[in-house]
Amino acid sequence: MNHRNLGRRELLRKLGVSAAAIPFLSNLPSIASAAKANRRKQRLVIMFSPNGTVPDEFWPDQEGSDFELKRILAPLQPYKDRLLTLHGICNKVKGDGDSHMRGMSCLLTGTHLFPGNIQGGSHTPAGWASGISIDQEIKNFLQSNPETQTRFGELLFGVNVGDRADPWTRLSYAGPNKPVAPIEDPYRMFEKMYGRVEDQATIRSVLDSVQEDLRRVRGLISREDRRLLDEHESFVREMEKELKAGGKQTYAVSVPELESGVKNENDNAPLLGKMQIELMVNGLANDMNRVAVLQYTKSVGGARMNWLGIDENHHSLSHEPDDNKAAKEKLVKINTWFCEQLVYLAKRLDETPEPGGQGSLLDNTTIVWTNELGKGNSHTLNNIPFVMLGGGLGFKMGRSLKYNKQNHNRLLAAIANGMGHEITTFGDPNLCSDGVLTDLS
Numbered sequence: 001m002n003h004r005n006l007g008r009r010e011l012l013r014k015l016g017v018s019a020a021a022i023p024f025l026s027n028l029p030s031i032a033s034a035a036k037a038n039r040r041k042q043r044l045v046i047m048f049s050p051n052g053t054v055p056d057e058f059w060p061d062q063e064g065s066d067f068e069l070k071r072i073l074a075p076l077q078p079y080k081d082r083l084l085t086l087h088g089i090c091n092k093v094k095g096d097g098d099s100h101m102r103g104m105s106c107l108l109t110g111t112h113l114f115p116g117n118i119q120g121g122s123h124t125p126a127g128w129a130s131g132i133s134i135d136q137e138i139k140n141f142l143q144s145n146p147e148t149q150t151r152f153g154e155l156l157f158g159v160n161v162g163d164r165a166d167p168w169t170r171l172s173y174a175g176p177n178k179p180v181a182p183i184e185d186p187y188r189m190f191e192k193m194y195g196r197v198e199d200q201a202t203i204r205s206v207l208d209s210v211q212e213d214l215r216r217v218r219g220l221i222s223r224e225d226r227r228l229l230d231e232h233e234s235f236v237r238e239m240e241k242e243l244k245a246g247g248k249q250t251y252a253v254s255v256p257e258l259e260s261g262v263k264n265e266n267d268n269a270p271l272l273g274k275m276q277i278e279l280m281v282n283g284l285a286n287d288m289n290r291v292a293v294l295q296y297t298k299s300v301g302g303a304r305m306n307w308l309g310i311d312e313n314h315h316s317l318s319h320e321p322d323d324n325k326a327a328k329e330k331l332v333k334i335n336t337w338f339c340e341q342l343v344y345l346a347k348r349l350d351e352t353p354e355p356g357g358q359g360s361l362l363d364n365t366t367i368v369w370t371n372e373l374g375k376g377n378s379h380t381l382n383n384i385p386f387v388m389l390g391g392g393l394g395f396k397m398g399r400s401l402k403y404n405k406q407n408h409n410r411l412l413a414a415i416a417n418g419m420g421h422e423i424t425t426f427g428d429p430n431l432c433s434d435g436v437l438t439d440l441s
Contacts, residue, residue: 104169410434
């Protein structure tokens with residue numbers, strides 16, 4: 001099932017056609033043409049924060065559309081009708097590595113870790129994940145279709161991730177044993193997305209040299225070869241015109257201006273995060289990519305939220321027992337701050353009109369906020385925080401869903417389906433034997 005079929009199916013559903021009739025109607029040329037005209041861009045953003053949450057201050061008590069947001073999720077109140085909370089999603093990947101390792105590197109891959117030499121706690125050592133992550137899988141699917149292909153496919157943004165490279169620090173995998181590092185320096189990300197002025201000067205110099213070489217050989221070649229040479233010279237002239245016009249591509253949304261001189265260090269995380277979000281929103285608006293990851297810190301990291309008045313590092317606090325009320329309040333404060341970053345991202349997407357389409361970027365983007373653990377001090381991989389916001393996947397939003405210990409592989413497959421990639425399993429097929437997670441649409 002490709003992206004074109006998805007457009008047809010959406011159109012037929014809007015027309016009130018039953019599911020049984022869709023296979024008979026979806027290939028009619030008139031339906032295909034109308035679906036193509038009605039197709040929208042779909043985007044996926046995965047946002048990560050570490051070390052579990054405080055369950056009784058996170059999960060709504062109610063199920064269905066009539067639910068109340070607890071303290072941690074309270075900042076999402078303005079977006080409640082576009083929100084989906086999924087309680088009962090569990091990471092059941094077994095094997096080598098501690099819970100932080102498997103929670104982190106198996107979160108988006110749904111596959112076991114290779115044997116390795118990274119020792120975690122009292123558990124067996126482990127290496128990298130043994131499969132591709134869902135963000136990369138969806139990116140590859142979209143890039144394989146000229147109609148959904150973009151310049152980058154996916155961009156990975158980091159905030160206070162650090163220099164370590166191990167299974168505690170990587171979410172995204174291009175394949176088995178192929179972790180993909182996020183870019184945590186917004187200035188580096190800016191250069192990746194928009195290039196550097198110095199590069200444009202170098203290109204001008206090369207073009208001048210090429211043009212002179214082409215002129216030099218014109219009198220030495222045949223008439224037939226001159227026609228080909230004319231095409232080459234025309235190409236060079238077009239490139240020069242672009243550079244003389246300012247060396248900038250025309251973007252649907254103007255290039256953001258970043259505050260200069262912000263150091264990539266712990267206490268600047270709030271500002272660095274907002275800079276990364278501005279770049280992310282701009283990239284999505286300009287269709288540079290339709291998949292993105294926003295990774296705040298890392299599992300077992302020592303980030304200190306000094307801007308919240310909290311001196312202890314996040315990981316250490318997450319290990320405190322439940323009866324340490326002071327530690328619990330600090331964890332609530334930290335997780336609420338992460339939620340506020342999600343709200344800021346949603347707000348920026350919501351106030352950015354869909355270029356060439358209807359509504360806003362948020363109407364066509366789903367943000368998935370998740371974590372490597374369900375709860376820090378128990379290291380449980382049950383009830384992993386999964387919160388979705390936005391309209392990119394076509395799921396029925398404005399609900400609190402409660403499942404009975406469902407494998408998170410089934411959710412990953414459902415996310416792929418929502419993006420038009422109709423797979424039936426993802427990751428370890430034994431953890432997806434019941435098929436794609438239901439009740440989302």
